[in-house]
Amino acid sequence: MKWQKAVFFILLTIALVGCNKGEIDPEPQAYTLPVPDHFPEPVFDTQNPMTRVGIDLGRMLFYDVRLSANNKVSCASCHAQSLAFSDGVALSKAGVAGTALKRHSPALINMAWANNGLFWDGGSTNLESQVFGPLTAHDEMAQNLFELMDELNAVPEYVTRFRAAFDGEISSQNIAKAMAQFQRTLISADSRYDKFKLNKSGGTMSPVELKGLELVKQKCQGCHSGELFTDNDYHNNGLDADFSNTDHEGVFLGRYRISYDLDDLGKFRTPTLRNVALTAPYMHDGRLGSLEEVVEHYSSGIKNSGTLDPRLPAGGLKLNSEKKAAIVSFLKTLTDQTFIVDPKFKKP
Structure with missing residues (x-):
């Protein structure tokens, strides 16, 4: 019997070593999203329960x-971890067509809380449906879904991983589910501001930064609300006064493009302010290149129109130079250095 025990422990050791090297776990372990203490509970019901194997497959x-x-193009081509999953350019040309996109690539931050539509105009209802937009768009990934099935089925590891994650074959639906699961793990909540908020080590803020925090609460949190620093809603923030559609896709019309409600003309989804110092340029078309330009827009560049958010006075907030500098100083405390180097999010 001693030899049997020896063999057992040898096999157990081999199995454990294999797991440490990233072997596929045969059980799709349920995954509980780690909600930060000061964050609200995420609300999403997409019939796509998160598992460790599903998340790994999505990555x-x-x-x-x-x-x-x-x-030649992956999702990471326009969503780089080092830039908080943004791309650093106004209108990307990284797609298959090599032509500039019509809109700025949004950063992927705290996507588990994005429960009121995605894209700048809310054109998809959840992460699962959102996947198919860039995947099939001619100027982005331009993929034929049937050909993609053939390509992935030719990779034994993918066949095994899809079976482990979904107890089924490779399908476009399961591709979307896996990618949505991974994106929901992209949680950023460890900035210097967060440490300050939770009274943790390293959470010291200067008087100027604290003044900026108060100004953001007063002037910005009508839309950039709560600890998520977004209300996940759609607003006209005074970038334009005219929303004439000169493009056949209607990308300049904002939320109206989806709702066909005239009250939604020029309204775009509120991005989070988290990691905002890393995600320049700004706005739905990347027209503003720096935080200083953004603050100046709200101070003196607001353009009036019938759908302008009522919290924004026509002509702007009229901030003096001291207040503008304080706001920029605070916004930089929202940078989460852990998020942009976390090995859980890196290329496997």
Whole structure:
């Protein structure tokens, strides 16, 4: 019997070593989203329960260029972790077509709380449906979904991982589910501001930054509300006074493009202020290149129109230079250095 025990422990050791090297766990362990203490509970019901194997599969897909028609573009091509999953350019040309997109690539931050539509105009209802937009768009990944199934089925590891995650075959629906699961893990809540809020070590803020915090509460949190620093809603923030649609896709019309409600003309989704110092340029078309330009817009550049958010006075907030500098100083405390280097989010 001693030899049997020896063999057992040898096999157990091999199994444990294999797991440490990233072997696929045969059980799709349920995953509980780690909600930060000062965050609200996320609300989403997409019939897509999160599992560790599903998240790992989603991360593989996020970084895989096979998802594009020319096998050169991945999701990470426009969503780099080092930039809080943004791309650092106004209108990306990283897509298959090599032409500039019509809108700025949004940062992917705290997506588990994005429960009121995605894209700048709310054109998708959840992360699962959102996946198909960039995946099939001619100027983004331009992928044929049937060809993608063939490509992924030719990779034994993918066949095994899809079976482990969903107890089924590779399908476009399961691709979307896996990628949505991974994106919901992209939680950012460890900035210097967060440490200050939770009275943690490293949470010291200067008088100027504290003044900026108070100004943001007074002037900005009507839309950039709560600890998420977004209300996940749609607002006209005075960038334009004319929303004439000169593009056949209607991308300049804002939320109206989806709702066909005239009250939604020029309204775009409120982005989070978290990691905002990393995600320049700003606005739905990337027209503002720096935080200083953004603050100046709200101070003196507001353009009046029938759908302008009522919290914004026509002509702007009229901030003096001291207040503008304080706001910028505070916004920089929202940078989460852990988030942009976290190995859980890196290319596997």
